[in-house]
Amino acid sequence: MKALLLVKPKPEELQRLDQQFPSVSFSTDTKIAGEAEIVLGWDKTLAQQFLKGHHLKWVQAKSAGIDYFPLEKFRERKILLTNASGLHSRYIAETVTGYILMENRGFRESFKRPQTWLTPEVLEAREQAALILGTGKIGREIARYCRFLGMQVIGVNRHGMDSHLVDVFDDVISIKNFQTAGYQTKINYLISTLPGTPETKHFLNAKVFRKIAPGYTFINVGRGNTLVEDDLLELVDESWIRSAYLDVFEHEPLETVSRLWHHDKIVITPHIAGQIPHFRAALYPLFATNLDNYLTGKPMHNLVDLQAGY
Amino acid sequence: MKALLLVKPKPEELQRLDQQFPSVSFSTDTKIAGEAEIVLGWDKTLAQQFLKGHHLKWVQAKSAGIDYFPLEKFRERKILLTNASGLHSRYIAETVTGYILMENRGFRESFKRPQTWLTPEVLEAREQAALILGTGKIGREIARYCRFLGMQVIGVNRHGMDSHLVDVFDDVISIKNFQTAGYQTKINYLISTLPGTPETKHFLNAKVFRKIAPGYTFINVGRGNTLVEDDLLELVDESWIRSAYLDVFEHEPLETVSRLWHHDKIVITPHIAGQIPHFRAALYPLFATNLDNYLTGKPMHNLVDLQAGY
Known part of the structure; x- marks a missing residue:
C-alpha cells in the first residue's frame, strides 16, 4: 500500500511512520501519484494523475477548507477525504x-x-x-x-x-x-x-x-x-x-x-489567519492517528461530508 | 470648601456629588483655581495659580503616571496626590x-x-x-x-x-x-x-x-x-x-x-495605550470614594509616594 506525502516530513517523522506502519510504503516522490492509495496534502496540478489509476482511497488534507478538491469525483469514487479542522x-x-x-x-x-x-x-x-x-x-x-x-x-x-x-x-x-x-x-x-x-x-x-x-x-x-x-x-x-x-x-x-x-x-491580511507556526509538528500526529484508524477500520477524525462540502 | 473639576462632569454626575457632599462647593470654572482645596485633574498652565493661594490640599489625577506634576512643591506643602492607577x-x-x-x-x-x-x-x-x-x-x-x-x-x-x-x-x-x-x-x-x-x-x-x-x-x-x-x-x-x-x-x-x-x-501608536472608552464614568466613582475618604480622614486610594514619584 503506497502513501504519497506532499507535506515533506522531517527524517524522524518519516522514521516514526515507517516503524508504526510497516505495511505502508511512504514516499514524497510525486512520480508515484498514479499508484498512491493514500495522499497527505493535495496538488491540483496532479489531480488527474491521482485519479486516473483508480488507486486513491483516502486523502488527508492539510487545510480546514477543502473547496479546492474535486469533490464530485471523490463522491463518485467514494474516496475518503479528511480535513485538518481543529489544527488552525x-x-x-x-x-x-x-x-x-x-x-x-x-x-x-x-x-x-x-x-x-x-x-x-x-x-x-x-x-x-x-x-x-x-x-x-x-x-x-x-x-x-x-x-x-x-x-x-x-x-x-x-x-x-x-x-x-x-x-x-x-x-x-x-x-x-x-x-x-x-x-x-x-x-x-x-x-x-x-x-x-x-x-x-x-x-x-x-x-x-x-x-x-x-x-x-x-x-x-x-x-x-x-x-x-x-x-x-x-x-x-x-x-x-x-x-x-x-x-x-x-x-x-x-x-x-x-x-x-x-x-x-x-x-x-494575505490569507494568513490560520497559518500554523510549526505546521508539520501539528499535522503529522493527526495523519498518523487517522492512518491507524484507516487501516483498522475505525471511524476517522475530521471526515468531510462530501455532499455538504465541509 | 471648594473643589475644582477639570474633568467636566455630566449634569447627573455633578448633581450626585452635590447631594453626597453638601459641605463641598464644586465648580468647573478655572477662575477659582487660587481658592480650590481640591482639584480633579490638572492643568500645567494653572500650576502657579493653584499653589499661590496656599489652599490646595489634595489633587486627584486623571492619569496613572504623575510625572507632569510639580512633585517637589507638593512634598514641601504636604499636598496629597492620588492617581488614577487601575482605571487604565x-x-x-x-x-x-x-x-x-x-x-x-x-x-x-x-x-x-x-x-x-x-x-x-x-x-x-x-x-x-x-x-x-x-x-x-x-x-x-x-x-x-x-x-x-x-x-x-x-x-x-x-x-x-x-x-x-x-x-x-x-x-x-x-x-x-x-x-x-x-x-x-x-x-x-x-x-x-x-x-x-x-x-x-x-x-x-x-x-x-x-x-x-x-x-x-x-x-x-x-x-x-x-x-x-x-x-x-x-x-x-x-x-x-x-x-x-x-x-x-x-x-x-x-x-x-x-x-x-x-x-x-x-x-x-500615538500615546493611546491606556485610553478609556467612557473615561468620566470610570473616573467619577473613584473621585467620589476618595473625596469621602478625604473628608472622613480614611486612607485614600492610589495615594502617590511623592518621594518615589509613583
Whole structure:
C-alpha cells in the first residue's frame, strides 16, 4: 500500500511512520501519484494523475477548507477525504482577536494615517457583542477568545442551540432565521468562518448585511467567495458597516489595484489567519492517528461530508 | 470648601456629588483655581495659580503616571496626590495584547508592506515568555492577558516575588538583579510599564538591552523618557531587538520626521495605550470614594509616594 506525502516530513517523522506502519510504503516522490492509495496534502496540478489509476482511497488534507478538491469525483469514487479542522482554530482565533483589539484600541485609524499624532476613538469590549457565523471548531475557539475580552457571543449555524454549545455561546440562532430576519439587536462584530460551498457562495451580500443593525465591523476568516466584495465596499462607504478586516478574497492573491487594499476602513491580511507556526509538528500526529484508524477500520477524525462540502 | 473639576462632569454626575457632599462647593470654572482645596485633574498652565493661594490640599489625577506634576512643591506643602492607577490597566493590557498578536500573527510584516501578498513568519504564543517591567496594577493585568495566550510571564520589580504575585507571575526578579545580570533565558517580549521618575530616566539603554538574550520584541507602554530612543534604533537595526511597539516617546507628539515612524520593524501608536472608552464614568466613582475618604480622614486610594514619584 503506497502513501504519497506532499507535506515533506522531517527524517524522524518519516522514521516514526515507517516503524508504526510497516505495511505502508511512504514516499514524497510525486512520480508515484498514479499508484498512491493514500495522499497527505493535495496538488491540483496532479489531480488527474491521482485519479486516473483508480488507486486513491483516502486523502488527508492539510487545510480546514477543502473547496479546492474535486469533490464530485471523490463522491463518485467514494474516496475518503479528511480535513485538518481543529489544527488552525487557535491561530484563527488569535488573528480575529488581533483584528478586534486593533479596532477597539484605535490602531486601524492610527495605522491608516502614519506619521500622524491623532486621538482615535476607542471602544469598550465589555459592552460589545459578536455574531459568529459557524459554530464548528473555529467558531467555538473564536467565541472563547471573545468571551475572555468580556464580549457577548452569539453563534449562527444550521441547527440552532445545542448541548455542546451552551457553555460557549450566549445564544445560537439558525442560519435560516438569520438569513430571513437578520439580527436587529446591536452587534459590534460580524465574524464569518463560513466554508466555501455552493450554498454559501455570495451568502454575504448587501441584502444580508442590511438586515443587521448598522454600525458593526465585518471580519472574514472563512472563504473569499462567500462575500460579494462590491456590496461590502458599498456598505462600508455609506457607513452601514463601520469597518472590515478581510483575510480571504474571491480572487487570491488580491490584486494590487483592488480598492479593498486602499480603503481607510478596510484592513487586509494575505490569507494568513490560520497559518500554523510549526505546521508539520501539528499535522503529522493527526495523519498518523487517522492512518491507524484507516487501516483498522475505525471511524476517522475530521471526515468531510462530501455532499455538504465541509 | 471648594473643589475644582477639570474633568467636566455630566449634569447627573455633578448633581450626585452635590447631594453626597453638601459641605463641598464644586465648580468647573478655572477662575477659582487660587481658592480650590481640591482639584480633579490638572492643568500645567494653572500650576502657579493653584499653589499661590496656599489652599490646595489634595489633587486627584486623571492619569496613572504623575510625572507632569510639580512633585517637589507638593512634598514641601504636604499636598496629597492620588492617581488614577487601575482605571487604565485593562485597556493597556488590551493594547499590549494587540501588539503581541500583531507580531505573532505576522500583521506587522504585512502592514509595513501594503498591497503586497506575502507569507509572513508566524509565532507560537504557547512557546513564548514575556518579561514585564513593573508588577503594579498595569503589569499584573498585562500578565493575565499574556497567560490567557499561553505565555510564560516573568515580572520585574523592586522587591522580587511576593505573596500577592505568585498567582499572576511564573517568576519575579528584582530590578537590581535585572539591571546587573540582565536575563539570559530566552524571552520573546520585553514589556515596560515603568513610570517616569528620576530613577527610571533612560533606564532602557543599550547596556541593559544587550544584557537580554537577543531576538526579543520590545514594548513600551510606560513613559517615553525611560528609553534611549537612539539606542533602541541601533539595536533594532542590528537585529538584537527583533521589533518594537512604542506608545510613548521622549518628546510628544512624536515628530513626523522621526526615524521611529518610518522603520520597518517599529510600530508606533500615538500615546493611546491606556485610553478609556467612557473615561468620566470610570473616573467619577473613584473621585467620589476618595473625596469621602478625604473628608472622613480614611486612607485614600492610589495615594502617590511623592518621594518615589509613583
